[in-house]
Amino acid sequence: MPMRINRVLGIETSCDETSFAVVDAGRRVVRQVLASSLEFHSRYGGIIPEIAARRHIEVLSPLLVDLFERDGIAVETIDLVAVTNRPGLAPSLLVGLACAKAFSLGLGLDIVGIDHTLAHLYAPFLDNPDPPRMPFVGLVISGGHTLLFVVRDWHPEAMELVGKTKDDAVGEALDKAARLLGLGYPGGPVIEKKALQGSPRFEFPVYRGGDYDFSFSGVKTALLYFLKDKELSEGFVCDVCASFQKAVMEPLVDKTIRLARETGIRDVVVGGGVSANRYLRERFQEAEEGLGLRIHFPPMRYCLDNAAMVAGLGYQWYVRGIKDDLHLSISSRRF
Numbered sequence: 001m002p003m004r005i006n007r008v009l010g011i012e013t014s015c016d017e018t019s020f021a022v023v024d025a026g027r028r029v030v031r032q033v034l035a036s037s038l039e040f041h042s043r044y045g046g047i048i049p050e051i052a053a054r055r056h057i058e059v060l061s062p063l064l065v066d067l068f069e070r071d072g073i074a075v076e077t078i079d080l081v082a083v084t085n086r087p088g089l090a091p092s093l094l095v096g097l098a099c100a101k102a103f104s105l106g107l108g109l110d111i112v113g114i115d116h117t118l119a120h121l122y123a124p125f126l127d128n129p130d131p132p133r134m135p136f137v138g139l140v141i142s143g144g145h146t147l148l149f150v151v152r153d154w155h156p157e158a159m160e161l162v163g164k165t166k167d168d169a170v171g172e173a174l175d176k177a178a179r180l181l182g183l184g185y186p187g188g189p190v191i192e193k194k195a196l197q198g199s200p201r202f203e204f205p206v207y208r209g210g211d212y213d214f215s216f217s218g219v220k221t222a223l224l225y226f227l228k229d230k231e232l233s234e235g236f237v238c239d240v241c242a243s244f245q246k247a248v249m250e251p252l253v254d255k256t257i258r259l260a261r262e263t264g265i266r267d268v269v270v271g272g273g274v275s276a277n278r279y280l281r282e283r284f285q286e287a288e289e290g291l292g293l294r295i296h297f298p299p300m301r302y303c304l305d306n307a308a309m310v311a312g313l314g315y316q317w318y319v320r321g322i323k324d325d326l327h328l329s330i331s332s333r334r335f
């Protein structure tokens, strides 16, 4: 049986963010450091795995110095290393995993490998005196994932996948739409900004089947044809952004709320990069008021990929008996 522990070092390098965090008792973030290589990828219209991995290696040492030396956190006080080992870009995951193994070996610490899509659901539990209650309905929405869960406990087997995208992730759809509109990468934040000045006057068809699955590739293709031979004036682009944002966000809100109603679950957690979107937050808040649900979003600093959520979930899994050893490898396993 694993020992009682307190302080966890979290490591996250699955995509373009390099992040380390020290979290106590799974809840209190003592310190988090983070660097992103996003600006190096923007000109390519997407993340380039080799560039991301190289940047992880370059910023790793300065970030660790910042984490441990600037705030005087003694490395000997760490009880466990939690590292994202799935899913993500293989070269990027490997950097974080090698780093985690160095800590584990050097300090004689146990190690636990974390699925970072599940860690996104942990983000609203950090630094929160009034956290969500179990069971909860969990929606993970990011550049790579659109997943709907019922979570009954912090154990991989108690996190039941109920629905997912059949094709593109919602963040991917926003990123591709922004590219078609010549708005650069990443698409989510710029579409959100343009949409504020536009009106949702166009109808884009989106999958609304009676199940809990999603599909966003059709709406992206519809946009491609819609834009053919159109002049991309500023006002038109803003209206398209407002319409496209509305089209892709509606099924996310509708299906999540329907799952909560059908299961009688009152708490809903929304995590992942797209959960930063204010339009989506407002739509969920409207539903919350009407139906007596409790809808939880992570604070903005824990919306994108970060190590604090990895450390927090690592703590919870470990105290429930889940741990790995130095044979831990990266995995392409995804929901």
Ligand code: KG4
Binding pocket: 015, 141, 142, 143, 144, 145, 170, 171, 172, 174, 175, 186, 187, 188, 189, 192, 272, 273, 274, 275, 276, 277, 278, 303, 304, 305
């Ligand atoms: O969770 P994340 O940092 O990385 C992945 O695991 O993918 O999410 C990145 C995604 C990108 O697709 C980006 O366009 C989207 O999150 N995103 C947003 C917003 N901020 C980031 N989408 C909509 N509105 C935003 N404000």
Ligand code: ZN
Binding pocket: 116, 117, 120, 142, 272, 273, 304, 305
């Ligand atoms: Zn993520």
